[in-house]
Amino acid sequence: MVAGRNSVVEALRSAVPAATLYVASRIDADDRVREAIKLAGERGIPMLETPRGELDRLTDGAVHQGLAMQVPPYAYAHPNDLIDPEAPGIPLIVALDGITDPRNLGAIVRSVAAFGGHGVVVPARRSVGMTASAWKTSAGAAARIPVAQATNLTRALEDYRKAGFFVVGLDMEGDVDLPDLDLAREPLVVVVGSEGKGLSRLVRETCDQIVSIPMSSAVESLNAGLAAGVTLYEIARRRR
Known part of the structure; x- marks a missing residue:
């Protein structure tokens, strides 16, 4: 289930497969709601007017803003699919190791889109996946940035190194x-x-280099989403 006005509109714009669009009863419609209804109508996606309590249940309590869309299970890419010689710019991929909070995944996908990255890799086990919450936090970027699932993250990183990538x-x-x-x-x-x-x-042993973000001594660490965003910004700045 994709929840939230931005996420639903971005998914519809990107022609993400969808089964049903749920619109809250007596919704305060804005441009995003009107566009979602228009796009769903053009694609022949069934629309249901739904009580807010039922929307809360369908979205597992996510902040849906009165708009949600049922989609098939997320179709993960293969890690090798992110190696695209035709993609613009210098290749840049983000891999997640042990991240379990879907909001961090969504924030990282959003940063990858903002700073010219080409995809995200997550492990198949003991890791976060592309849930409705991750879609929501990505503000629709998950409709444009592929997320690959690796059966073995270390092996996937080794394959990237063989393909000419440096792993940091x-x-x-x-x-x-x-x-x-x-x-x-x-x-x-x-x-x-x-x-x-x-x-x-x-x-860690597979990485070519370990990088740290200089911070004030009063701050011990950043969460994964913030750390990735800061790093991707700096890489994008250096590549200009």
């Missing part, structure tokens, strides 16, 4: 500070670990 991991105790990252202009996979545990041992 984010960690508080890095080999180099982010502003000094000389690899910024190379094809990159940026690996983001969980806020609590950081990078797993095997993933």
